[in-house]
Amino acid sequence: MARLVIVVEKNTDWGSYYPSDNVVSATDYLREPVGGDERTHVINLCRSYKYLGTGYYVSLLGEARGHRVIPSVRTINDLRRRSLYGLDVEDLNQKLANFLPAGGRDTTDFGILVYFGETSYPQLRDLARGVFESFPAPLLRIEFERERMWRISAIKPIGLHTLDDAQEDAFAQTLDSFARKLWRKPRARRLYRYDIAMLVDPNEVMPPSNKKALKSFIAAGKELGIEVDPIGKGDYTRLAEYDGLFIRETTALDHHTYRFAHKAEREGMVVIDDPTSILRCTNKIYLHDLLRSKKLATPRTEILYRDDPKQLRDLSERLGFPMVLKIPDGSFSRGVVKVEESSALDKAAAELFQHTALVIAQEFLYTEFDWRIGVLNHETLYACQYSMARGHWQIYNHGAKGTAKSGGFKTLPVREAPPEVIKLALRATQPIGDGFYGVDIKQTPERTVVIEVNDNPSVDAGVEDAYLGEDLYLRVMQEFLRRLERKRLGIVG
Incomplete structure (x- = not known):
């Protein structure tokens, strides 16, 4: 079970709350490390996090001691960068319009307090939570201003000593809730x-x-x-x-x-x-450009632009029918349409362009199954053949009622997969990273091509583990252990 340490700049800052063995002064915390080998969480409630000030050093030395500190030094530094205030608040004006009463329409500036991501104003709780996720700090004041449109003008950490009675009560409730989450589950560590x-x-x-x-x-x-x-x-x-x-x-x-x-x-x-792998794999347009730049074999592909309808006119000459249209961020065969002729192409493109400014068009390659090669840290893990769903051209057939039926599968030792398939799968993951990927490959009598590289690949009991069994899960966890040990030893890469 983790130990919780609450650091205050002056003992009087905690005067309104019940005494607790968890509360220490900043001076004591800086002079004498606490926690030892025990996992320790630190809530830094110093009055200021000014650079090289007391609050700054509490977070800095806390991290050096291996403690989990809120706010972190990174958060403290980020809070000084006003350019970061433009986080995801596209609907800020609508939220504030609903929040402000009719008599407050002439208001041009105001602020709210946020305690561990919570606020007293229900209409702004999503906003408060979003700010806390971007700048995790115990106590924040979000300030707004309006010229033509509302915007966040400042996000400021504030001190415990500045709160009035009602605010102290609100802070105590959220601190108690936050601490329970940290203590929530003793796990015999x-x-x-x-x-x-x-x-x-x-x-x-x-x-x-x-x-x-x-x-x-x-x-x-x-x-x-x-x-x-x-x-x-x-x-x-x-x-x-x-x-x-x-x-x-x-x-x-x-x-x-x-x-x-x-x-x-x-x-x-x-x-x-990791986030880089997610970025590189989840958008098919990004992935296609990346694979093409590495001269990897892929189906003939065109990128269609919503603002350029002329492309569709001669697309059939370049790719031929049938062809496949894909939205950039579909998964499990969703957002993929096969078209057989020009009118179907126009209709399908129009529908997909309602959701995205760019669409992928690819030549259709018929195969009875797709290869899926699991790759972890540049080593092959499993090899599967996914057959097309019965009476359908894809692995998954998404029914009209939202149900999905899949075809059969065959899992076999990696050594029994065609060498050219394995080699292409490994080459395809090289520019992505060293994570866990599933490479989809089609093999025809004429060529072998990469369809896509998936981060977060499927691992279902009875399917991908049909050959390796429990060893599949062990190998994934062994890679985690290897990385954790290297990080503990300070080994980079």
Whole structure:
């Protein structure tokens, strides 16, 4: 169970609250390290985080001691950079219009307090939480100003000593809730060398791993002295509690999975999949450009632009029919349309352009199955053949009612897959990174081409593990262990 330390600049700053053994003065904390080998979380409530001031050194030395500190030195530095205030607040004007009463329409500036991501104003809770995720600090004041449009003019950390009675009550409630999250689950840590958070969504219709596979990852971790703890979207603030993050939820750039990966990387955690891999894999246009720049074999491809309808007129001459249209960020065969003639092409393009400014068009290559090669840290892990769904041209056939039916599969030893398929899969992951990928490849009598590289590839019990069995999960966890050990020893790369 983690130890919690609350650091205040002066003992009188805690005068309105019950005494606690968890509260220490900044001077005592700086002079005498606390926690020892115990996992320690530090809430830095100093009056100021001014550069080279007392509050700054509490966070700086706390991190040097291996403590999880809020705010971190990075957050302190970021709060001084006004250019970062333009975080995702595109609907700020609408939120503030709903928040301000009719009599406040002439207001041109005001501010709100945020305690650990919470605020007293229900209409602005999403905004407060977003600010806290970008700048994790115990106490923040968000200031707004309006000329023609509302904008955030400042995000300022404030001191505990500045709060009035009502604000102290609000802070005490949120501190108690935040501390319970840190203390929430005693996990007999001394039984394990490391702790990994495994991000999952129990309600996801087509998750990367089924329940049995998730249990196998947890069991494999325990065998190696790693506790694998399933977490969800609501556990963002707990992330720094762990040594690593394993994402087993379908990823996307405009999604909490990317925010989790990015935060974990900033915290110095071992992350699979890392944010760079998510960036390079989840957008098919980016990925196509990357693969093409590395001169890797891919189907003949054209990028279609919504503002250039002339492209469609001679597209059939360049790619021929049938052809395939894809939205850039589809997954599990979603957002992919096969067209047989010009009118269908026009209709399908018009529908897809409602969701994206760019669409991918590719020649259609018929095969009875697609290869999926699992690659982890530049080494092949498994080889699967995914057959097309019955009566369909894709692996997944998404029914009208939102259901999806898939074709059969065959999992075989990597050594039995065609050498040219394995070689192409490894080459395709080189420009992506050293993470965990699933490379989709089509092989015809004439050529072997990369369809895409997937971060966060499927690992389902009974499918991808059909040959390796539990060794598949062990190999993934062994890679986590290798990276965790290297990080502990300070080995870069």
